[in-house]
Amino acid sequence: MMNAVCDTSSPVQDLLERYVDCLDEDRLEEWPELFLENGLYKILSRENEAMGLPAPLVYYYSRGMMEDRVTALRDALTYEFVYSRHLITNTRISARDDIIEASSNFVIFHTCEEGRSKTYAVGRYRDVIVETDDGPKFKKRTVILDTFAVQNLIAAPL
Amino acid sequence: MGIEMTSNFWPAEDSSRIPYAVFTDPELYARESKRLFAGPHWNYLCLDAEIRDPGQYVVSYIGERQVVVQRTEDGDVVAFLNSCAHRGAQLVRRMRGTATSHTCAYHQWCFSDRGDLLGVPQQRGVKGQGGMPKDFDKSKHGLRRIRVESYKGLVFGTFSDETPPLYDYLGPKIRPEIDRIFDRPVKVLGYYRQVIPANWKLYLENVKDPYHAGLLHLFHVTFGIYRPTMSGRVTMDESKGHSVLRTADIDEEQADVNSTYAGIDKYRTDYSLRDPSLFDVKPDYDDKVTNMIMTIFPNLMLGQVANTFQTRHVRPKGLNEFELYWTYLGFEDDDAEATEGKLRQSNFVGPAGYISLEDGEAGRLVQSGVNRREPDNCSTVQMGGRGAIEDQDTLATEVAVRGFWKCYSEAMGLARAQEQA
Ligand code: FES
Ligand SMILES: [Fe+2]
Numbered sequence: 121m122m123n124a125v126c127d128t129s130s131p132v133q134d135l136l137e138r139y140v141d142c143l144d145e146d147r148l149e150e151w152p153e154l155f156l157e158n159g160l161y162k163i164l165s166r167e168n169e170a171m172g173l174p175a176p177l178v179y180y181y182s183r184g185m186m187e188d189r190v191t192a193l194r195d196a197l198t199y200e201f202v203y204s205r206h207l208i209t210n211t212r213i214s215a216r217d218d219i220i221e222a223s224s225n226f227v228i229f230h231t232c233e234e235g236r237s238k239t240y241a242v243g244r245y246r247d248v249i250v251e252t253d254d255g256p257k258f259k260k261r262t263v264i265l266d267t268f269a270v271q272n273l274i275a276a277p278l
Numbered sequence: 279m280g281i282e283m284t285s286n287f288w289p290a291e292d293s294s295r296i297p298y299a300v301f302t303d304p305e306l307y308a309r310e311s312k313r314l315f316a317g318p319h320w321n322y323l324c325l326d327a328e329i330r331d332p333g334q335y336v337v338s339y340i341g342e343r344q345v346v347v348q349r350t351e352d353g354d355v356v357a358f359l360n361s362c363a364h365r366g367a368q369l370v371r372r373m374r375g376t377a378t379s380h381t382c383a384y385h386q387w388c389f390s391d392r393g394d395l396l397g398v399p400q401q402r403g404v405k406g407q408g409g410m411p412k413d414f415d416k417s418k419h420g421l422r423r424i425r426v427e428s429y430k431g432l433v434f435g436t437f438s439d440e441t442p443p444l445y446d447y448l449g450p451k452i453r454p455e456i457d458r459i460f461d462r463p464v465k466v467l468g469y470y471r472q473v474i475p476a477n478w479k480l481y482l483e484n485v486k487d488p489y490h491a492g493l494l495h496l497f498h499v500t501f502g503i504y505r506p507t508m509s510g511r512v513t514m515d516e517s518k519g520h521s522v523l524r525t526a527d528i529d530e531e532q533a534d535v536n537s538t539y540a541g542i543d544k545y546r547t548d549y550s551l552r553d554p555s556l557f558d559v560k561p562d563y564d565d566k567v568t569n570m571i572m573t574i575f576p577n578l579m580l581g582q583v584a585n586t587f588q589t590r591h592v593r594p595k596g597l598n599e600f601e602l603y604w605t606y607l608g609f610e611d612d613d614a615e616a617t618e619g620k621l622r623q624s625n626f627v628g629p630a631g632y633i634s635l636e637d638g639e640a641g642r643l644v645q646s647g648v649n650r651r652e653p654d655n656c657s658t659v660q661m662g663g664r665g666a667i668e669d670q671d672t673l674a675t676e677v678a679v680r681g682f683w684k685c686y687s688e689a690m691g692l693a694r695a696q697e698q699a
Contacts, residue, residue: 163630168468175468175606177630179621184553196496196549198636269471269601273638274630 132213132220132249135256140206143276148193151277152186156250159183160260163278165268166243177265177274189277199275202230204240220249220256228278230271241267241278287692289656293683294664299653300683301477301645306690307597313690314576315341318441320427320434322578322591323347323357325605327431327464333376333391339593340435345424346370347433350391351378355428357435358393358421369421393421429453430460432580432589448574449515455522455572458563459580459587463610467620470604472629476641478577478592478600479686484637485571485579485590486678488512488523489661494640496544497632501557502527503584504569505545507534510673518667519575519685521678526566556626559585559619562609573678575685583633585616586623598645602638604628659683 129137135154142150155161163177180186193199211224223246230240248260263278289295300306315321321340324347328336335348337360344360346369362369362382369382369389379396381388388397395416403409424435427444434444441447448456474481484490491504498504509529513522539545551557562585571581577592587607594600606628608620627634648657662675667684670677687694 165468165470167471171468173466173468174617174621175470175624175628176621177470177624177628179625182553182555184551185556185625188551188553192497192632196500196546197632198494199639200642269473270629272474272629272642273472273635275635 130213131256132222133211135249135258136208136211136222136224136245136247139258139261140208144204144206148190148276151190152183155183155186155258155261156252157183159186159258160262161186161258161277162261163263163265163274166264166266167268169264177270178263178277186277193275197275199273201233202240204276205229205231205237208245218250219259220247220251222247222249226278238271239267240271241265243267243278288683288687288694290664291694292664292667293680293687294658294660295656296659296683297653298648298651298655298657300479300686301648302597302651303653304597307477307594309690310594311341311343314686315343316437317689318436318438319576319689320436320441320444320447320574321576322574322589323426323433323435325431325464325466325589326355326428326433327466328374328605329355329433331376333378334374335370335377336374337370337372338435339591340424340437342594342596344368345435346380347426347435348391354392355426355433356392357424357426359424361422362387363389363395363419363421364398389421393423395419395421430456431464432456432460448520449517451513452515452520452522452572452574455513455524455570456580458570459582464587464607465610465612467606467608467617468624470602470606470628472602472604472634472638473595473599474602474638474641475599476645477597478594479682480641480644481579481592481600481602481637482573482577482682483679484640485573486521486523486682487676488525488571488673488678489676490640491569492538492673493542493544494636495633496546496549497626498569499539499545500549501551502568503626503633504673505530505535505538506673507531507538508568508673510671512662512670512673512675512678514667514669514678514681517575517685517688518678518681519689521573521681523569523571523673523678524567525569525673527568528566556622557584559623560616561585562587562616573682575682576689583627584623585619586627587620588627598649602629 161180207227208224213222225244228241229237231237243265246262249256250259323338324336329349332351338345345357346360347357364387367384378391386399401410426435429444492506504525507530508525510525573579579590589605591603626632659676659679662677667681
C-alpha cells in the first residue's frame with residue numbers, strides 16, 4: 121500500500137495550480153491570499169492590448185481590492201450561478217535574481233446549474249512571482265483575454 | 279409567430295403596457311432592420327477621434343449591417359456598406375486600419391476611399407474575348423454610400439435621404455448634455471465588448487430605467503454614485519426617443535435614504551471596502567453629477583458613471599442577442615492622475631464592472647423570462663404614472679421607457695390602441 125505520494129511539482133507550479141483550484145472549487149476567499157499585499161491583478165482584452173490601449177476589464181492593485189471583489193461576489197452582486205473549470209497549458213517559468221516570470225495559456229469552461237458546459241474564455245496569464253516567507257506569491261498577474269467579446273459578464277476572477 | 283401588427287398591437291395608448299412580442303417575434307425583428315436601421319434615423323457609427331488621420335477607417339454597424347467609416351485623403355468622413363458592388367463579398371476585412379483605396383479579395387475590384395469604383399480587372403476581356411459589356415459604366419457601380427453627419431465628434435450614419443439634419447434630430451434638450459462632455463477633445467482609452475443573451479431593446483429599456491438603478495445595483499446605492507433620493511431628472515426630446523437621466527449628489531437627506539431603503543438590503547450601512555481608493559478620484563466637473571445616462575434613438579447610450587465616460591453602442595446580433603460595444607473615454611487634456619483615476623474606475627463599468635455586469639444579468643433574466651410568455655402578454659411600465667409622457671424631476675420613474683416605446687411604435691408603423699377606434 122502506498123501511503124506517501126511523491127510531490128514532483130515546484131512551489132511555483134503549485135501556486136499556479138492552487139490559483140485554479142480555489143476558483144474552480146469555490147474557495148474564492150483563498151484567491152487574494154495568493155497575491156502580495158500590494159499585488160496587481162489585471163484583466164486586459166487582447167484587442168486593447170494589441171492596440172496599446174490601457175483600459176482594463178478589471179484592475180485591482182491591492183489584496184484589499186481582491187478581498188472586496190470576493191465579498192461582493194458572495195453578498196452583493198447579482199450574476200448567474202455557474203461552475204467553472206480551468207485548463208492550463210504551455211506553462212513557462214523563468215527566474216532571474218529574485219523575480220520569477222511565468223506565463224501559461226488557459227481555457228475556462230462554464231457549466232450551468234442544468235449541467236450544460238460551454239467554453240467561456242480563452243487567454244493567457246502573464247505573471248510576476250516573488251518568493252516570500254510564506255512561499256511564492258503573485259506580485260502581478262495579467263490576464264490577456266482572447267475572448268474579449270465577453271459572454272455576458274465576468275463575475276468571478278478569471 | 280405572425281402576431282397582428284396593424285391593429286390591436288399595443289393594449290395601452292400611453293405605452294404603459296408593452297407586449298412581449300417586441301422581444302420575441304422574428305417578424306418584428308426583420309421589420310426593425312428596414313424601418314429603424316434603414317429608416318429615417320441617425321445611427322451612431324464611431325468617434326471622430328478614431329479616424330483622425332487621412333485614410334483611417336473603422337468597421338461599425340447599423341443594425342446588423344456592417345459599415346465602413348472612412349476618413350478620406352481629403353479629410354472628409356464618408357461611410358459605405360461593407361459589401362462589394364460586384365457580387366457582394368465583404369470588402370474590408372480588418373476591423374480598423376488605414377487605406378486610401380479598397381480592393382475586394384474575390385475579383386480585385388478596386389474602390390476609392392469614397393466608395394467609387396476605380397478598376398475592374400479584365401474589363402475589356404482577355405485576348406479580345408470576354409470582358410464586361412461595352413456599356414458597363416463604372417460610375418454606376420460604386421459601393422452603397424451612407425449619409426454621414428457628426429456632432430461634437432460623434433459620427434452618425436443613415437441609409438435614408440429623409441433623415442433630418444443630425445443637429446435637429448438630437449434637438450435642443452439633448453445637445454447641451456452632449457456638449458457638457460464633448461466640448462473637450464476626447465481620447466479612446468479602450469474598448470469593451472459584452473455579448474448579452476437578450477434582445478437589443480432590453481438594453482435600451484435598462485438604460486432608460488432609473489428605477490432599477492437604485493434597486494439592482496448595491497454598489498450604486500451603498501457608495502452613493504446613484505440613489506433615487508439624490509437630485510434627479512429625466513429629460514426627453516420631442517420624439518421621446520432620446521432621453522437623459524441625470525443624477526446629482528445634492529439635496530439628499532439621510533432620513534429619506536433610510537425610509538426609502540427600509541427593508542431593502544441594497545443600502546448597506548455595514549458594507550465597506552477594504553480598499554476604497556476606487557472612490558478616491560477627483561471629479562471631472564464641479565456640478566456634482568455622479569451619473570448621466572443619455573440614449574439616442576435607436577441604439578446608442580452615452581454617458582458618465584462617476585469619473586467614467588463612454589459610448590455604448592447596442593449592436594443587434596439576432597433576435598436574442600446583442601453586443602454591447604463600449605468605447606471607454608478619457609479627455610485629451612487629462613493628466614496622468616486623471617487618466618489613472620479613469621482606469622481605476624473602469625472597475626465600475628464594462629462586462630466585469632461592479633455595476634454594469636449586473637445589467638448583463640438583468641438582460642439575460644428578462645429575455646429568459648419573456649421567452650416563456652405568450653407574445654400578447656404585456657409588461658407593466660407605470661412607475662412615474664400613466665398618461666402623458668413628460669419630463670420628470672424624479673428617479674422613481676419609468677417614463678423614459680414609455681418614451682422609447684412611443685417613438686419605437688411610430689418608427690415601426692405599429693398601430694396604437696387609440697387609432698383602432
Ligand atoms: S465580389 Fe468583389 S470583386 Fe467580385
Ligand atoms: Fe443598470
